[in-house]
Amino acid sequence: MAVAEGFSVRPLLPQRGRLPLLVEASDADTDLLAVFDELKELVDEHLLRDGGLLFRGFRLDGAERFREFAASFGHPLLNYEFGSTPRTNVTQGVYTSTEYPAHQSIPLHNEQAYSRDWPMKIWFYSMIAARSGGETPIADSREVYRRIPVAIRERFVSKGLMYVRNFGNGLDVAWEDVFNTDDQAEVEAYCQAHGIICEWKDDGELRTRQTCQAVAQHPVTGDMVWFNQAHLFHISNLQPEVRESLLDIVDEEDLPRNVYYGDGSPIEDEVLSQIRAVLDECTISFPWQEGDVLMLDNMLSAHARSPFEGPRKVIVAMAEGHSQDAL
Incomplete structure (x- = not known):
């Protein structure tokens, strides 16, 4: 010591x-x-x-x-x-x-790794x-990168990831809260500046699509890190009954959030299960x-x-x- x-x-x-x-x-x-x-x-x-x-x-x-x-x-x-x-x-x-x-847990993630800009x-x-629980578990993103099966890692890197978000409608955060404005023109300007495709739907709500990295290189250390939120955004992250209920209410394209490969093709549930298993192995937890x-x-x-x-x-x-x- x-x-x-x-x-x-x-x-x-x-x-x-x-x-x-x-x-x-x-x-x-x-x-x-x-x-x-x-x-x-x-x-x-x-x-x-x-x-x-x-x-x-x-x-x-x-x-x-x-x-x-x-x-x-x-x-x-x-x-x-x-x-x-x-x-x-x-x-x-x-x-x-x-x-x-x-009662809900939040899976391991790097803050705003679902975008191209982050802290x-x-x-x-x-x-x-x-009183019990409430830990903020952490994990070494370099170790996660090393442990992800090479075939999965290479597929994610070559294809990239496309995050699709539908705001509001009582199902997710309102776009006004996400963008800190109620001015649609300001939202459009933010999206254009950040490489986000935005679409105003017939009901006045907003859909965005953004293609982002699956891994990243630390700008100072040069380390490669697993850096995405595919396992968190994907519909398979929801409990089966919640998933079914949501799909009874809305079409897949209108889900509050989902993620695809960068070419728009679906990410296999089994691939995400393997990624979650690696994250579980790397989890470090301690009480606050x-x-x-x-x-x-x-x-x-x-x-x-x-x-x-x-x-x-x-x-x-x-x-x-x-x-x-x-x-």
């Missing part, structure tokens, strides 16, 4: 490797921001190698101080543009984690830890403690959410926007 002034540093789960690296305060009165310079040195040394750091036992009094901590790393915090799940803005650049019902850094702050702050490199590390009981409040900040088209 390495010891620095006021805190210790060690892998949280050494049997699973170095993700996440635990940085633990020696004194519960140590304010997270008061030792920011020392912590930033640790982040600069370890984030790109280990993928994530967990700051535990420090004092951090509320969302505004969390915002200040995340912003102190030198990049403006990002708005949640072209989001795929319901969230609430807490303070500028800080949002609630996905507001799905407590490089993401922070989670556990303000209220659930109140006051924990988890910082991840969003390309090197994926994250998820486990079902929970009792109140839970985890808030999120993102920074350092990156575009696949800039690679």
Whole structure:
């Protein structure tokens, strides 16, 4: 165990490797921001190698101080543009984690890997830890890439992925919330700038299509990572009864979200089952403690959410926007 002034540093789960690296305060009165310079040195040394750091036992009094901590790393915090799940803005650049019902799990994913633009850094702050469950499992996206069967990986890389989204209609997030505007012209301008095909349907709702990467290369480390949300967007991610009910209500092209190969052909359920099995093998899970702050490199590390009981409040900040088209 390495010891620095006021805190210790060690892998949280050494049997699973170095993700996440635990940085633990020696004194519960140590304010997270008061030792920011020392912590930033640790982040600069370890984030790109280990993928994530967990700051535990420090004092951090509320969302505004969390915002200040995340912003102190030198990049403006990002708005949640072209989001795929319901969230609430807490303070500028800080949002609630996905507001799905407590009994639902959210599979491993890299934030906004369903698009061609994403944050490089993401922070989670556990303000209220659930009575049981509610973990934010993580995984090394480099390891996922290595473990995906080569034939599947090559097929995904050669074909790419096409995400199809239908907004609103009481089935998914309204387009006005996703694009933070009720001006259709602004939506069209955003889509044109980001390589998204948009279509206004007869009922006034919006359908988008975007062809995106299946894997990506980290712009700093050069590491290849599995970087998509095919397993999450695909209709096979839904429980069979939910899947059947939805298809009773709408045609496949009007599903709230779905994903195809980049040429529009269907992705086989069995392929997605194999991908989910790899993600399960790579999952690293640990219980939140109140006051924990988890910082991840969003390309090197994926994250998820486990079902929970009792109140839970985890808030999120993102920074350092990156575009696949800039690679």
